[in-house]
Amino acid sequence: MRARIPAGAVKARIPAGSCGLGTGDRAATRNRAPRWGATAAAALAGLAALAALVVLPAPEAHAATARLPAAESSGYRYWSFWQRQENGSWSYATEGPATQRPEDGDVLGFRFALSEDSDQADKPRGAVGFAAACDGTKAGKESKRVAVRIDFGTRADAPGGESGDPPAARTGCARIPESGTAADALAKVASPLRYNADALLCAIDGYPAKGCGEQAEGSGGSGKNDGEGDGGQGDGEGSADTGGRSADGEADGGQGDGASTAAGVAAGAAAVAILGAAALWQARRRKR
Template sequence: MRRTHVPAPLRNAVSALLVTLLAVSAALLGAGSAQAAGYRYWSFWESSGTDWAYATQGPSIVRPDDGTVQGFRFAVSEDSSDADRPRHAPDFGAICADTPAKGGTKRVALVIDPGTPEDAPDGERPPALRTACAQVAPDASSAEALASVAKPLRYDSSAMICAISGYPKTGCGEQVPGDGDGGTKDSSEKPSAPADDDEGGSSGGGPSAGLVVGIAAVLLLGAAAVFQARRRR
């Protein structure tokens, strides 16, 4: 069998092409990861004993029992598993110590955590974390308990809480780039909680499946070109 000779200029050109394609692929994939987005919003939490659990229903639906502890945290997060918890223990005894029980009412302990300056919208600074003991009617919802101690509240058309005690002044569940610059971009979808990764769409700005497949196809074509070149005399 005769040994195939590939001219040096052709070998060099094909090698340079493959190196370039690999570099571009890495850059695209890296950029996609760097641009992963989150949402800036008030998350709703319920006490799970000594810790917090992300609420599965909105505050306008939940009707807490007497002695319940609930929390609200303002932050940027990609989804419910990534959301920041309130930075205060869910301690009903401590929060409602100065609010004695009263017939015909219930007490709901609330932790209201506006978050950190890093998560604040441009031009705003979060107020201090605070706790409150709401004493409300027995059938009051969590939203009604919150309204009794933290007005003004602001909602959007889907009943998502946009502001508690007037913070923030603007915005409601807006999408935030994952580059850490604090900027925002409008999103037509403003979920009450950020979308989960398994909902079938792109989760937060990463490279799409089509992009990855396209890169793989180009690399495959490049490899085929090398193979064909080696077969030619």
Template sequence: MTTRRGPVAVLSLLGVLLLALLGPAAGSAHAADYRYWSFWKGGADGWAYQQAAPTGYVPADGTVDGWRFVLSPDGGQGTPRPALAPDFGSVCAGTAPSGGRKRVAVVLDFGTAEDAPKGEQPPAVRPVCASVPTAANSAEVLAAVAPPLRYDSSGLLCAIAGYPRAGCGEPVSGADSSTASGRAKDSGGPDLGLVAGAAAIVLLGAGAVWQARRRRSR
């Protein structure tokens, strides 16, 4: 038996198709990027995003901490890593070990001009070797080699070596949104113009089918 689809059925089908087309695009359109200092742990395989807070992580002697100022989802995939490799030997070659202290290599990557807040220019990447007490956590290691640090009232790290001068973990807005949208487009997400065109084609096609069935039923 052949069933005839009226306007409700056609529109229901159209809704499913539109959701399939627009779902990924809608998600990417609402994704927010943030400016913040990301924290990394260096190892033989390169950089790994550090899940522990710097105040709660105690690096061992001979390890590498990395910091990168980014414009990116907080801890999301694709967050830019520090530009220099985590090479303890080259960074701390000129710092002799001493009793009761440890050496920790620190890579400070201030990001790119695109990452920078308006009116600021990021300093060059800076590798430094910290010689600190063995019990020092990563926040204390950072304070020893990159003052001044700036924190907000909740303890979030806002600035390293005075950079940036203002702001703390804010989402991009206004003119900055062009950078975020450009990155979203480069990530391989669907183009909204193409999605809209495809949706229009689906709408016209569904309407034509409905009209044809109406004529046949008369």
């Protein structure tokens, strides 16, 4: 214990002969001083621990915040344009059908769906091959053949006002001039086509009957090729419930944090009072 409380510090606080003590009394005082110093050190260590409890936040508040769901994004209903690769996969077209010029033997795809962006857009469904699609179409001079897959999407993708299921997906073969575009190939296999003032493709074969690339607020899309509208609604309700639980959990965590802080402050004040009383008692003993 004496190694923790330097002798010089004790002598400065309790000088020899200051109260007319005898040699034996001074020896006893020196023996008691280290014990008082140890008590003070222990009390200060306890205060430091209590201060740490007061400063540290309650973990429940952080856990509640982590459960907060991200805001649900909006989607758009539109016809997306795709190109089939040699390995059979679909690739989102990097340019519109009015300027894209396919080569002889290419396979193009059009899919109506509710999507947030090109990364999450639904691809055309079904097995598609150029040989099967254009088997009965002969190649002509200064022309090219292009297979076109048209997928009208699912009921969940359909805009308001459309009744029943969308038309079935189908594949056609278009023979167009060598300089023809993807839009020319689509016009050969599907009619009528509807465009808006900005040349955006709005409808194929009259589907959908109205609208053009509308934004669907608060909807994340069907998310599945064969999904139904009920599934999307269920996801929305689930997100709302989760959000409510997260908000309640965060409020509870905040109250717990406040109670913990108040308890730490009260305990610290009590420790300070005890330390002060001990110091007063020690001072009185010195005067005797």
